[in-house]
Structure formats: structure tokens, C-alpha cells
Amino acid sequence: MTFIEQLRAAERQNRSLLCVGLDPEPTRFPGRLKGDANKIYDFCARIVDATADLVIAFKPQIAYFASHRAEGQLERLMEHIRRVAPQVPIILDAKRGDIGSTAEQYALEAFERYGADAVTLSPFMGFDSVAPYLKHEGKGAFLLCRTSNPGGADLQGQRLASVEGEPLLYEHVARLAQGPWNLNGQLGLVVGATYPAEIERVRALAPTVPLLIPGVGAQGGDAVATVRAGWREDAPIVVNSSRAICYASDGDDFAEAARREATRTRDGLEAAKG
Amino acid sequence: MTFIEQLRAAERQNRSLLCVGLDPEPTRFPGRLKGDANKIYDFCARIVDATADLVIAFKPQIAYFASHRAEGQLERLMEHIRRVAPQVPIILDAKRGDIGSTAEQYALEAFERYGADAVTLSPFMGFDSVAPYLKHEGKGAFLLCRTSNPGGADLQGQRLASVEGEPLLYEHVARLAQGPWNLNGQLGLVVGATYPAEIERVRALAPTVPLLIPGVGAQGGDAVATVRAGWREDAPIVVNSSRAICYASDGDDFAEAARREATRTRDGLEAAKG
Numbered sequence: 258m259t260f261i262e263q264l265r266a267a268e269r270q271n272r273s274l275l276c277v278g279l280d281p282e283p284t285r286f287p288g289r290l291k292g293d294a295n296k297i298y299d300f301c302a303r304i305v306d307a308t309a310d311l312v313i314a315f316k317p318q319i320a321y322f323a324s325h326r327a328e329g330q331l332e333r334l335m336e337h338i339r340r341v342a343p344q345v346p347i348i349l350d351a352k353r354g355d356i357g358s359t360a361e362q363y364a365l366e367a368f369e370r371y372g373a374d375a376v377t378l379s380p381f382m383g384f385d386s387v388a389p390y391l392k393h394e395g396k397g398a399f400l401l402c403r404t405s406n407p408g409g410a411d412l413q414g415q416r417l418a419s420v421e422g423e424p425l426l427y428e429h430v431a432r433l434a435q436g437p438w439n440l441n442g443q444l445g446l447v448v449g450a451t452y453p454a455e456i457e458r459v460r461a462l463a464p465t466v467p468l469l470i471p472g473v474g475a476q477g478g479d480a481v482a483t484v485r486a487g488w489r490e491d492a493p494i495v496v497n498s499s500r501a502i503c504y505a506s507d508g509d510d511f512a513e514a515a516r517r518e519a520t521r522t523r524d525g526l527e528a529a530k531g
Numbered sequence: 532m533t534f535i536e537q538l539r540a541a542e543r544q545n546r547s548l549l550c551v552g553l554d555p556e557p558t559r560f561p562g563r564l565k566g567d568a569n570k571i572y573d574f575c576a577r578i579v580d581a582t583a584d585l586v587i588a589f590k591p592q593i594a595y596f597a598s599h600r601a602e603g604q605l606e607r608l609m610e611h612i613r614r615v616a617p618q619v620p621i622i623l624d625a626k627r628g629d630i631g632s633t634a635e636q637y638a639l640e641a642f643e644r645y646g647a648d649a650v651t652l653s654p655f656m657g658f659d660s661v662a663p664y665l666k667h668e669g670k671g672a673f674l675l676c677r678t679s680n681p682g683g684a685d686l687q688g689q690r691l692a693s694v695e696g697e698p699l700l701y702e703h704v705a706r707l708a709q710g711p712w713n714l715n716g717q718l719g720l721v722v723g724a725t726y727p728a729e730i731e732r733v734r735a736l737a738p739t740v741p742l743l744i745p746g747v748g749a750q751g752g753d754a755v756a757t758v759r760a761g762w763r764e765d766a767p768i769v770v771n772s773s774r775a776i777c778y779a780s781d782g783d784d785f786a787e788a789a790r791r792e793a794t795r796t797r798d799g800l801e802a803a804k805g
Contacts, residue, residue: 353594417691
């Protein structure tokens with residue numbers, strides 16, 4: 258089953274567009290786990306167990322593991338997700354961007370060492386920074402396209418004089434990911450939830466690729482507007498929420514609180530399909 | 532001492548613009564080390580010992596460690612470089628590109644966990660993907676600007692209608708790194724060696740920042756043209772060669788061969804200062 262098929266199957270089975278992002282910060286851990294970097298696996302596994310039937314995907318962000326020398330805990334977490342939620346694809350959020358043999362090493366890290374189903378990538382170095390990942394059959398790669406951080410427009414929002422129709426840089430990336438770069442249907446795009454009009458624009462330029470949409474929940478994106486702008490029957494969107502779910506409670510009931518918050522968000526996204 | 536001061540001091544002391552890139556590939560290891568991922572540290576440490584008095588910097592590329600579960604070996608290597616070459620700054624080549632609390636985690640990974648003096652970054656997500664690194668006083672950050680891979684121009688070579696003077700995207704990045712983004716003089720730029728005219732262009736737009744220039748050696752860049760285009764008395768260039776030095780011999784004499792090749796390249800770069 259390819260990554261795209263996995264997404265569609267998980268969307269159907271869990272009736273969900275919600276992706277739970279796993280960004281473990283020991284200083285924010287609840288109750289007895291607080292401050293303990295050796296409990297990163299335990300914390301994340303509890304969140305996974307509490308939400309596995311509510312999500313279209315899980316998305317661990319590798320920086321939070323790497324800063325705490327917790328690669329071993331990430332390996333165990335990936336295995337745990339496979340065991341308790343074999344139907345749920347895993348996106349390793351790493352935003353790699355390099356070329357040639359270096360990109361091949363990053364692809365091995367993501368797909369073989371960690372067993373991820375998809376990764377996030379930066380397109381700044383061009384097609385040969387994407388191609389090495391596409392050699393891994395059936396795996397997915399989400400390219401950064403339009404991010405909703407304050408500086409997101411610094412480069413992505415520039416208008417290109419040298420491309421027909423003078424698109425903005427992010428619109429150019431969307432076209433490349435829909436068309437010439439998408440050799441085997443493995444590509445998706447990352448588009449922030451803050452500006453639904455931009456999600457709509459990306460969806461118009463890239464009608465069939467999956468969109469990974471961070472920024473719903475703690476970052477304030479509007480779930481209904483996001484689904485209306487991006488979701489299409491056969492083109493999944495993967496709406497990420499990390500902190501609002503993982504840190505829904507700072508007490509020992511954190512897993513139950515995460516489940517309640519995930520259910521609420523999942524149901525809101527489903528209802529918005531209309 | 533800030534990173535820039537470290538670079539200038541190492542340039543003077545070792546009379547060198549050469550950076551040795553450490554991209555360990557066990558399948559290419561020489562002699563008895565061949566194929567052994569447990570010997571990544573040993574291989575790299577031998578290269579470091581053989582070249583420590585010939586370089587302006589060392590540049591380990593993290594992907595080659597991460598794909599082999601060798602973060603522990605990278606930690607040991609960083610400590611080894613500090614011990615045998617305390618005067619030589621270390622650039623961790625990671626090309627990170629993320630924002631907010633995630634970028635803070637990557638900065639902790641590079642500067643605290645590994646003790647690097649500088650990192651490489653992608654500017655695609657804008658200034659707030661760079662700012663978290665600048666909070667680490669005295670540390671350096673090289674932004675990808677113009678890379679000389681075949682797809683390098685896919686985005687970097689696009690002309691911007693929305694910026695005064697209609698610069699190419701990479702020229703825009705060069706200006707940002709010289710000016711508004713360079714709050715405390717911590718930024719540098721990555722510019723490939725393949726097109727000296729582009730190095731010259733970047734140097735004109737960013738007259739004082741250090742340039743990290745990969746592509747001399749195995750990748751075919753011309754050392755003399757590179758120095759003439761990029762080097763200025765008080766604006767260092769860091770000319771990287773990885774494979775041509777690390778894999779100069781596939782026999783047990785590999786360290787001596789690396790030293791000969793590094794000496795040759797170093798001397799060629801020095802002579803080109805004219």
C-alpha cells in the first residue's frame with residue numbers, strides 16, 4: 258500500500274482528518290513526568306494509545322528528540338505506533354533539504370532507520386533535493402509550500418517575474434509538486450492553516466496531492482475554513498494539531514484530556530466536510 | 532571569541548581557506564575499516580588528526596551519522612576535534628529549516644548537544660526560521676543561498692518581480708543576510724563553487740559575511756576562480772572539500788593521502804589569493 262493509499266484508508270477507517278503531532282517538550286510534561294527527558298517515549302506512547310483510533314496520521318517532529326539525545330526513544334516510539342496502530346501512517350517531520358548522496362542518507366534515516374511512511378522536505382535546493390526520496394517506492398514526501406509563520410512570506414510570498422503568469426514562489430512550488438516533480442504520485446504540500454485563502458489557492462493549483470496543514474489548535478487556525486478550502490473527496494488533507502492535544506492537561510489525566518481534545522477536533526473537522 | 536573571529540584566527544594560524552568536510556560513508560571506507568559503521572568515529576578522527584593544522588574549519592555532515600545510528604560517534608568526534616584542534620571552528624552541516632520552538636530545539640541540538648560553532652540553515656521559511664539560532668551568542672549560521680547542483684536554479688534562480696531591482700531569489704537572500712537579518716554579525720552564506728560569476732555576485736551584495744563554498748575537489752569547482760571571486764581580506768571564505776580528501780586513498784595509507792590532498796588544495800587556495 259502506498260502512502261497516499263494509507264492516508265485514504267486511515268481517513269475512512271478513523272473517519273478523521275486529524276493528525277496528532279508529537280513534539281515532546283519535557284519541561285511541559287504533565288504530572289509526574291515533568292522535566293524528565295527519559296520519559297519522552299512514555300509520554301508520546303500514552304498520547305498515541307489515547308488517540309490511535311481518532312487520527313489520519315501521527316507526526317513526530319524529530320528536533321524534539323534530537324535535542325534530548327532521544328533517537329533511541331524515537332525508534333521505540335515508531336515501533337510502538339506500528340504495533341498499536343498499524344493502519345495509521347507516520348509522517349516524520351524533519352524538513353530536510355539537501356542533495357545527492359546526502360539526501361540519500363536522510364532518506365535512509367527516515368524510511369529505513371525510523372520506518373516512516375512520509376517525510377517533510379524543503380524545496381529550496383530544487384528537484385534534485387527531492388528526487389532521492391522518490392526512489393523509495395510508495396513513500397511520501399510533503400514539500401514546504403506556504404507556511405503561516407510571520408516570516409513565511411519573506412521568500413514564499415515573492416512574485417516571480419521569470420515564470421509564466423508571474424506566480425508567487427509558493428504557487429510555483431505547488432505547481433511543481435502537482436506536475437513535473439511528482440513522478441510517481443508521492444508528493445504532498447505543507448500549507449499553514451492561518452490563511453484559508455492560500456490553502457484554496459494551493460488546492461486550485463495542486464488539485465490531487467495531499468496537503469499537510471499545521472496550525473489548527475494552539476496556533477489558532479480555523480478548522481471549518483481549513484477543511485472547506487483544502488479537502489476534496491479524493492485529495493486528503495492532514496490537519497495537524499500538536500500542543501493543544503499533547504498538553505491538554507498538565508495533570509496525570511493528560512491522556513484522557515488528549516483524547517477528549519482530539520475527539521473534539523476530529524469531530525469538528527468531519528462536520529466541516531458538510 | 533565569536534565564530535567569525537574564530538574563522539579569521541584559524542585562517543591566519545593555519546594559513547588556510549580549506550574546510551575538510553566529514554561525510555563518512557562506510558561503504559567507501561579504506562582498507563580494514565571498509566563497510567564498518569562502528570568505525571565512523573575512528574575514520575573521521577584519523578582524517579581530523581591528519582589535517583588539523585591545514586584547515587580553516589571542519590564540517591561534519593549530520594545525515595551520514597544519522598543514517599547509521601551514529602549520533603554517539605558524532606558526539607565523540609566533536610569532542611575529539613576540540614581536543615586536538617581547539618583553534619579550528621566546527622560547522623555542523625545540517626541545513627535545518629523550521630520555526631519557533633522547533634528551531635530552538637535544532638539550535639540546542641547543534642550548539643549544546645554537539646557543541647558546534649556554526650550550522651547551515653535553509654532560509655525558505657523566512658526570518659523567524661533563522662532568528663532562534665541568533666540568540667546563541669557568538670555562534671554562526673550559514674544560509675543556503677546559491678547551490679550548484681543541477682536543480683539549484685529551480686527556485687534560487689527565479690527573478691523576483693516584487694523586490695526592488697528585480698533580483699534573483701538567491702541575490703535577495705544574499706542581501707537579507709548582509710543586512711536586515713544579520714542582527715549581530717552571525718550570518719554567512721552557502722554558495723556553490725561551480726559558477727564563480729555567482730560567487731562574485733553574492734560577494735558584491737554581501738561584502739562582509741563569510742561564504743561557505745562547497746564543490747571544490749570531487750565536485751569539480753575551480754579553486755583559483757573561487758578565491759578570486761569570493762575571498763576578501765576581512766571577509767573569509769570557507770572552501771569545502773569532502774570526498775577528494777577523505778577518500779584520497781582506499782588503502783590503509785588513507786590518512787597520509789588525505790594530508791597530501793589537503794596540503795595540495797590548501798596551497799592552491801593560498802596561492803590564488805595572489
